[in-house]
Amino acid sequence: MSAEATNPVSAADAAVTDTTVRRRGRARIDLRRLGRAALLGATAGPAPRDRLPDAISHVAEAHRAHHPDADLAVLRRAYVLAESSHRGQFRKSGEPYITHPLAVTLILAELGAETTTLTASLLHDTVEDTEVTLDQVRREFGDEVAYLVDGVTKVEKIDYGAAAEPETFRKMLVATGNDVRVMSIKLADRLHNMRTLGVMRPEKQARIAKVTRDFLIPLAERLGVQALKTELEDLVFAILHPEEYENTRALIAENSHAGDALDAVAEQLGAVLREAGIGAEVLVRPRHFVSVHRVRLKRGELRGCDFGRLLVLVAEDADCYGVLGELHTCFTPVISEFKDFIATPKFNLYQSLHTAIAAPDGAVAEILIRTHRMHTVAEAGVVALGNPYTGQEPCPGPTPPPGQPAPALTPDPQPEDGERVDPTRPGWLSRLLDWQQSAPDPDTFWSSLRAHLAEDDEITVFSADGSAPGTLSLPAGASCVDAAYAQHGEAAHGCLGARVNGRLAPLSTVLGDGDTVQLLLAQDTVSGPSPEWLDHARTAAARIAITGWLQAHPEAATAPADAGPRPQVNVPADRRSGAVLHADLDGEPPTAVRPAGCCTPVPPDEITGFRVRGGSVTVHRAGCAAVETMRGVGREPVTVRWGDTAQCRVTLVAESFGRPRLLADLTEAIATAGAAVVSATVEPPSEQRVRHTYTLHLPDAAGLPALMRAMRDVPGVYDVTRARRSGRTGHGTA
Helix, strand or coil: CCHHHHCCCCHHHHHHHHHHHHHHCCCCCCCCCCCHHHHHHHHCCCCCCCCCCHHHHHHHHHHHHHCCCCCCHHHHHHHHHHHHHHCCCECCCCCECCHHHHHHHHHHHHHCCCHHHHHHHHCCCHHHHCCCCHHHHHHHHCHHHHHHHHHCCCCCHHHHHHHHHHHHHHHHHHHHHHCCHHHHHHHHHHHHHHHCHHHCCHHHHHHHHHHHHHHHHHHHHHCCCHHHHHHHHHHHHHHHCHHHHHHHHHHHHHCCCCCHHHHHHHHHHHHHHHHCCCCCEEEEEECCHHHHHHHHHHHCCCCHHHHEEEEEEECCHHHHHHHHHHHHHHCCECHHHCEECCCCCCCCCCCCEEEEEECCCCCEEEEEEEEHHHHHHHHHHHHHHCCCCCCCEEECCCCCCCCCCCCCCEEECCCCCCCCCCCCCCHHHHHHHHHHCCCCCHHHHHHHHHHHHCCCCEEEEEECCCCCCCEEEEECCCEHHHHHHHHHHHHHHHEEEEEECCEEECCCCECCCCCEEEEEECCCCCCCCCCCHHHHCCCHHHHHHHHHHHHHCHHHHCCCCCCCCCCEEECCCCCCCCCCEEEECCCCCCCCEEECCCCCCCCCCCEEEEECHHHCEEEEECCCHHHHHHHHCCCCEEEEEECCCCCEEEEEEEEEECCCCHHHHHHHHHHHCCCEEEEEEECCCECCEEEEEEEEEECCHHHHHHHHHHHHCCCCEEEEEECCCCCCCCCCCC
C-alpha cells in the first residue's frame, strides 16, 4: 500500500492544496512527491557501478538542485548497503522496507540537506534493524555518518524496558547537541511514518500522534524546519481531532475560490513595487489545515484573505524595509500586526518582516517580507545551514558501548575564542542538555521535556551586577526563581530575593523581556529553597533542582517542634549598629548577634533571629521577607530582644529631585534631629533624580521616625527608606 493511500490527510485534500498553490504562485517545498516508480524500483537488482540505481534517481535529482557539484558516489554506496541489508524486510503497508529510508532521504534532499546527511539517512535503520554494525558504517562511510546513524538508533528495549522511548529521546538530544543533523533525520523519519500511519491500529495511531505533537513538532519549530512542522501538524490534527479536521477540510473546499481576493492584492502590490523600482517576487501562500483552524478560532467567520498570506521575496535585507515602506505608504497598514524578525530574529533562526494591510473589502491581508535566503532558512531551518563541520575533519572517538550515546564529534582545530564551530546549537538546546543530566529518572525527564518544549517564546534578561553570564535567555513567563537557577545553578538554593530593574522584588516576580536582575544569595551552604518555589518555577532546570533538594531535605517542609524554654545569653553591643542584642537559645552560646543587612533593624523594631554558620545569630525585622524564607526552609527562629542601650547606627537612603542646596538642607535636617553623620554618598544625577545614602549615629533609636520625617520634609525629597547592604542580605554570613 502506498504512502499516499495510508495518509490521514487524504490525497484529495493534498490535490486541492497543491492545485491552489500552483495556481497562485511557486509552490513551497513539496514533501509529498515520493515517486512511486522510483521507490518500487528498489526491489530491482543492483545498478551497474557506472550509474546510480534507478530507485534513488529522484533523490539525486533533488540533491543536485541544491548542490550541483555534489558527489553522488557515496549515495550509491549507501543505497547498495541499505538495500542489501533490508532485502526481505517489509513495512506493515506491504511495501519493501527500503522504500522508507528512500522516502526519508528524499524529504531531506528536497529541503536541501548536504550529502553526509543524505548518506546517514539512507542508512539510519540499518544498525537498528539489520545485521550491519556501527563499526561497519564507520569503516565504510566515516565518523560523521556513523555518529548520525548512532544518534537516531533506538536503545535496546530489552535493556531499558518501559523507559526505552524516553531514554531514546534523551540519547538523541545529547547527540543533537553535538550535531543538529541527528534531529533533522529523526524529523524526516517521523514525517514519513506519520504519512503511512493509516495501516496501524487507531490506538497506536493516537499514541504516536501524541508523542509527535508533544515532542517532535516543538523540536521542528525550535530548529526552524517549518516545512516539516506544518505537515506534521496537519497529520496529527487529522488523527487526534478528526471532527475539527473534517470541518476545516470542508471549509477549505467550500472556499476554494475565496483566495481570489489575495490574488487581487498581490497584483496591486506587485504594480506598486515595480513602479518603485524594487525587484520583488510576490506569491500567494495558502494556509495549511491547522493554520486555517487557528485563524477561524481567532476571527470567527473567515473571508477570502484569511485563507492565505502574501509572501514578498527580495534580494537584499535593505529591500525588505523598502517594500515595507511602500506598503505602509500606498495601503492602510494594520499597525498591531507589524513585527520585525529581521532586526530581532526568533530563537529558531527565523527572519522576516510581518505586516498586514486592509484589503478593499475590509478584510485583513497578512504579508511576509523576506529575502530568498531568509525564505530558505524559514522553510528548512537548520537543514538549510548544511554541514557545521565543513572544511574540518572530525576527530574519531572510541566505539561507544551498546545503548550509550556516541562520543561528540570534535572539530579540529578549535576556534581561538573557544566557541563551537557549529553555529546551529541554539541557547534553548544548550539549556535542555544542561538540565537533562539532572533528571533522576526517565519519567522526570519525559515530563520535564514535555513542559520545556511547550514554552513557545523566549525573553532575554540582563545581569545587573555584571556577573557571568551577562545575559540569560528564559522562556516567557519565567520568574526570578528561574533566573537564579539559570545563572547560579545549585548555588541558587540560597537565593533570598532579587532586584528587578533596580527595585527589590520577590522571587515570584515574573520577568519581562529586557529586564535587569540582581539576585541576592546567602553565603552559607545549608540554605535551601522553599516548596513554594515550585509554584513560581517555569523552567525544567529550576523545577528539577528544587525537587531534588526538597527530596534530599524532607525536614525543610516542616519546622521542628519547640523544645521548651531556653536560657538567655547576653552578647556585647554589635559595632555596626551600636545596639545591644540578647538571644535566648539552647546549646553553645552564639559568637555574635548581628543585625541583618537586608532590613537593618534598630530599636524599637520588632525583631526575630536565626542561627547561621559559625555559631552567630542574625537578627531581622519581623516583617522582613527573609524571615519567611528562613521559616520556609525549616530554620527555627531564635528569640532575640533589644538591650537597654538606646543608641544605634542606621543607614538611610533619600530619593530626591536635583536642585541647588539640596545636600546642605538635608545635612542640616539631620543635624537638627541630633544625629551624627558617619558617612555619606551622593550618586550622580540620573533623569534629574539624585540618590543620597547616609550612615548615621543616633543617640536614641526612638528618634529615628522623627528623623526620617524631617528628611522627607526637605523640599525635593520624595522618599526616605532604610538601606539594604549592597550585594548581601541579612544572613549573608549564614
